[in-house]
Amino acid sequence: xxxxxxxxxxxxxxxxxxxxxxxxxxxxxxxxxxxxxxxxxxxxxxxxxxxxxxxxxxxxxxxxxxxxxxxxxxxxxxxxxxxxxxx
Numbered sequence: 001x002x003x004x005x006x007x008x009x010x011x012x013x014x015x016x017x018x019x020x021x022x023x024x025x026x027x028x029x030x031x032x033x034x035x036x037x038x039x040x041x042x043x044x045x046x047x048x049x050x051x052x053x054x055x056x057x058x059x060x061x062x063x064x065x066x067x068x069x070x071x072x073x074x075x076x077x078x079x080x081x082x083x084x085x086x087x
């Protein structure tokens with residue numbers, strides 16, 4: 001599978017931003033998860049999803065609800081689910 005890394009500097013954030021692109025055929029798909037934990041606000045993710053939809057950009061927004069987390073054990077669980085969905 002083709003794997004490309006693209007990055008750019010965001011002057012507004014003052015950070016290097018990067019994204020990994022996998023695959024070499026088919027329409028592109030932007031995927032982003034969100035959750036609804038105690039300190040989470042999924043509203044911006046839903047607004048971004050609406051903008052992408054209006055512009056015809058294929059994407060996937062998945063809200064993990066209160067199950068979501070910000071630690072390696074959860075990210076490992078999340079990645080296993082996404083990979084199993086690909087096959």
